[in-house]
Amino acid sequence: MSQLSEFVEATATKYGIPGVAVGVWANGREVYACHGVTAVDNPLPVDQDTLFVQGSITKTYTATALMRLVAEGRVELDAPVRRYVPDLVLADEKAAEHITVLNLLNHTSGLDWGITVDTGEGDDALAGYVAKLAELELIAPPGARASYSQAGYNLAGRVVENVTGLTFERALASLVFEPLGLSHSFFARDDVMTRRFSVGHNLGADGTLSVARLWRRWRGENPGGGLVSSVADQLRLAEIARERSAAR
Numbered sequence: 001m002s003q004l005s006e007f008v009e010a011t012a013t014k015y016g017i018p019g020v021a022v023g024v025w026a027n028g029r030e031v032y033a034c035h036g037v038t039a040v041d042n043p044l045p046v047d048q049d050t051l052f053v054q055g056s057i058t059k060t061y062t063a064t065a066l067m068r069l070v071a072e073g074r075v076e077l078d079a080p081v082r083r084y085v086p087d088l089v090l091a092d093e094k095a096a097e098h099i100t101v102l103n104l105l106n107h108t109s110g111l112d113w114g115i116t117v118d119t120g121e122g123d124d125a126l127a128g129y130v131a132k133l134a135e136l137e138l139i140a141p142p143g144a145r146a147s148y149s150q151a152g153y154n155l156a157g158r159v160v161e162n163v164t165g166l167t168f169e170r171a172l173a174s175l176v177f178e179p180l181g182l183s184h185s186f187f188a189r190d191d192v193m194t195r196r197f198s199v200g201h202n203l204g205a206d207g208t209l210s211v212a213r214l215w216r217r218w219r220g221e222n223p224g225g226g227l228v229s230s231v232a233d234q235l236r237l238a239e240i241a242r243e244r245s246a247a248r
Contacts, residue, residue: 114150129220157223
């Protein structure tokens with residue numbers, strides 16, 4: 001434990017990282033090392049329950065939720081996305097007809113990285129984002145090549161919404177967070193702001209740090225990158241995945 005803490009502190013200091021939380025599962029137990037503060041403007045100590053924006057780690061959760069629906073027989077991986085999102089319109093009609101759920105999960109949909117659009121924070125935010133996909137360039141036919149796509153995962157989140165009849169965030173809570181006991185994982189700012197959370201920082205030309213804005217992107221981007229969670233929840237998910245894999 002002391003070696004891990006010393007390493008984390010030394011590394012954070014070396015690279016000027018304001019706050020960091022590290023978790024390791026070793027020899028059947030969880031070990032944590034936390035260092036620094038949540039923000040230079042409002043410094044609170046980082047601990048294992050401090051919330052961090054997870055960025056594209058969110059895609060793991062979106063895929064897990066979707067695969068639960070597959071396991072329940074509610075979604076077929078090889079089915080066209082339009083079976084679940086019938087109002088999908090893309091720049092290429094043929095592509096819109098043939099992109100499958102699996103293409104979204106393995107980044108072979110042919111959709112470019114994504115679009116930058118704020119569709120608000122209402123329950124229709126994800127539907128609004130998907131409606132804008134008609135403006136997105138397609139860089140290859142479906143299945144032709146792998147190319148990382150934020151838009152593809154946001155569209156996968158819309159599949160989850162339509163199949164469950166819930167908002168994406170409520171569906172993730174029901175399908176993933178609650179069954180796994182992830183009690184420090186959220187999407188809504190109202191849930192995050194009442195807990196200790198970290199912010200990003202920018203490094204100025206003079207070497208000083210300032211709080212980064214945006215804190216996170218808009219709600220329509222949640223399936224691809226909107227999760228806010230703790231290192232303890234991340235370690236729990238990793239351990240559950242290891243156990244399920246070992247049991248096969």
